[in-house]
Amino acid sequence: MTVPPGRRERKKAATRQRIADTALRLFLERGYDAVGIRDVAAEADVAVTTLFSHFASKEALVFERDEDFEQRLTQAVTGRAPHEPLIPALREEILALVRHCTADSAAPVWRMIDGSPALRKYEESVRLRHAETLAAAIAGDPEPPVSATASRAIARFVIDAYALAREAADPEGAVDEVFPMIEAAWEVTRASRRA
Amino acid sequence: MTVPPGRRERKKAATRQRIADTALRLFLERGYDAVGIRDVAAEADVAVTTLFSHFASKEALVFERDEDFEQRLTQAVTGRAPHEPLIPALREEILALVRHCTADSAAPVWRMIDGSPALRKYEESVRLRHAETLAAAIAGDPEPPVSATASRAIARFVIDAYALAREAADPEGAVDEVFPMIEAAWEVTRASRRA
DNA sequence: GACCGTAGCACTAACAGTTAGCTTTTTGAA
């Protein structure tokens, strides 16, 4: 019983990381569309099939860490202090995530994403998944019980806020503008429940 | 100068329609994944390149009429009576569209879409475009002036409502539940503008 | 320490969507 995950899993993770790093480097050097899967595989010194055993698609190479995003969102819901209101907690988390991805160091990557229709499309589908996960977290939260539809709606609104902020000229300002709207929408679901 | 759209354009439209009809028929008969582009082209008696000159992708064959959707939404905004409030107008239009696509006659098509990840993903990207178009219509409406961010947020919320309703067990009930939330979000933008 | 089942990886070859390059037909107008 190895507390540090066994050598096999470490090797696997290393291979995965090597592929992701190589891919990102090549994409940034030559442009996403100009780099083929075969190029990435060759440069990372793995077979094409190996690459696809670690990543479901070419786009997934770019959004390698998207599960962190998902985790942080659900954590913001399920891990908040008792009686701490939901929407402000989500607001803080989204704000942190927006700051994170509009940081200068991340700029080239996001410029690449914005420049590729395939990547933008993929990002949307990733966000849809995040919205579903977030909806499940909200629906499962005992604090204020809400209907399935309402929690899915709020979840989508929150993800929308993130998407809008990322594209806005003033990302933090966009969060400040959209979240009061979400707060109001949220209040409606609570009001109808009290009635 | 032919006032009735010339023969050339009619023929082109006819070819386009023949391709779309053939594609949909084959997809429903054999399943979306089991039908290749070459099958559709052969059955419609056109070259593959011709097919792609009419449709940008295989998925686009299924969402052939999606511009109607877009048109109806912008029409609901720009074509409403003076002083008619925005959100109820959008609510009515979304309700009509939801009814339209949950009608029995359309059921097989939507079942096919729900059964194919590629189609679901494509539908999301189509919706994103619709949200952008709707946002532009809202932002361009003189009646209640709103910021670019607020109009984009509302537009996304409205599209979200449609998406949620389409997937919900009780589509019309979902519209009834989500639109009050949107209305509240909308009021926030108006309140901050009056302040 | 030897043994074995499994997981990771490799290789080839192919499939399917999509596009480029170029030719032929059809159309609308001079």
Next chain:
DNA sequence: TTCAAAAAGCTAACTGTTAGTGCTACGGTC
């Protein structure tokens, strides 16, 4: 009739992705 442009066609490729198959190294067990 003649001509330019649009539409349609054909061939051949490129690119992401997968199936099939086998080899190798690891991890747990006796």
